[in-house]
Amino acid sequence: MIATLTRPHSRLPARWLVIGVGLVVLASLAGLAVGPVSLPIGRVFLEVIDHIPFVRVHSGLSPRQADIVWQLRLPRVVMGLLVGAMLSVAGGAYQGAFRNPLADPYLLGVAAGAGLGATVVIVAGGTTRSGIVAPLPLAAFAGALVAVVLTYALGASGERRRSATSLVLAGVAVASFLTAVQTWVQQRKSDTIREVFTWILGRLTTASWHDVLILLPYVVVTSAILIACRRVLDVLSVGDDEASSLGVNVNQVRLVVVVAASLGTAAAVSVSGLIAFVGIIVPHTVRLLAGRSYRSILPLSLLFGAAFLAFTDLLARIVISPAELPIGVVTAFFGAPFFLIVLRSSRTSP
């Protein structure tokens, strides 16, 4: 036996963990500091510190200014972090479960399903808030699950074994179909069209602490489940057959991961609207930076995704200031070209 054992390379690299945390902090501070009302940066941070339990500092901001920081900017930043983290972890987990780097909440039809569920609730006038069990997240989750089950069933039928390509193609078909149904539902009632559109384009603008509290438990629980599946997702990378010969119940893993990722995606979508490309860009970037093990991809996607969306939201706020761009437009504007670059380079590399 050799004294110095070789260490696994699949471990989460501490360097990237530190960088990820640093980016989250940086994005949060930047998000707090920037806004249409210019406030002294130092005082903004003091105001936030003042809200930490048992800490009393005087920020010197007027009550109105303090409200801007505490009731407008901070919940919006936190919401951006949560949604970004959730979409990224879910995207990475789908990619592992389906062994397909192109799997994404959007390509699988999950987002479209959640959109349909949410549209039905908005059109029915069910957006009146009623605590954690608000109808919007639940309807979005139901829609997301229906979509992913449809995609999975359609992608699996026609051939004996589930192939990644047929799954994504089925997802595209399901997404188109559900989007068509969603449009039909939305057009039938003209007075809610505007609300539906605002929602679809993504909005962190009106995020409140209430929205944060609705989303937080979903993000914590589903991310924890998905990250706990990191090793077993690595085992799936040798294919269903070999994973099965190693004692893994492949369908059970897929079920757990898909349900958790869909629940998280639906919750994020139901408070923030459809924000595209995050679930594919962030895990891909992490994969390029820190290796292909899900032990790195999932925890780092959580951090990098959070920072990514907070920065993106900042950009959406300042590009055409004082007006704002919908955040979904910004992620698509940067996401689509980035995605194509990743796609091309992953094709040419051996």
Added chain:
Amino acid sequence: MSTAMRCVGLGVSVGARALLSDVSLEVEEGEWLGVVGPNGAGKSTLLRAIAGLAPATGVVELDARPIGTLTRRERAQRVALVPQTPTVPSGMTVLDYVLLGRTPYLGFFAVEAPTDLDITNDVLGSLDLLELASRPIDTLSGGERQRVLVARALAQQSRILLLDEPTTALDIGHQQEVLELIDKLRYERGLAVVSTMHDLTIAAQYPDRLALLSAGRVVTVGTGDEVLTEEHLAAHYGATVRILRDADGIVVIPTRTKRPSR
């Protein structure tokens, strides 16, 4: 010596087509059984059925326990399969790949404990792979890669090792290296080995016994001498061969009876 694997009346069908019918075989601890037969005879299906990966009728017993009474993980603790064309995740290092062999001992949400790493390092050491431990597996040569695949199976610490054409992609030197390694391992660790084999001359040299499979049925089981006869190869492979015998074993020589007229 105890029986490590026993199957009785084993059958596998896909739809109405029988891939295997009425296969009965036994392998002792420390014994090497070679499975030969023409393409499509059901050799790989047999290994998959023993590993519990193909829905089968009849009886398969691992360590005297019917496979149906074992959980997936218990099954994977008893039998390890090295497929003919394994899926090699690109960029995964040798150590991480071999660590996957510890999966049957880990719960759904668990990660490896230090003991799993110790066992894996032991396996890497005994297969001369420590030098390669941090290399991505897709950068290895064919021979090295085959050793890594065997290492993953050994990390499973199962008593039964199933190898599907372990030497197909290798040159003759590396074929011998891998087969000598398997031979050494089964003596040292008392492994029961079942391997399908392509090269009949080599099949006659390493396994203790050979089973000839044709159209999903076992035609005969015996030593290489008994199984690899000109008659058997003509009847089941449709091959015209001569069998030469010398002190090292037998040599199967394909012969050409008809030459195209010019």
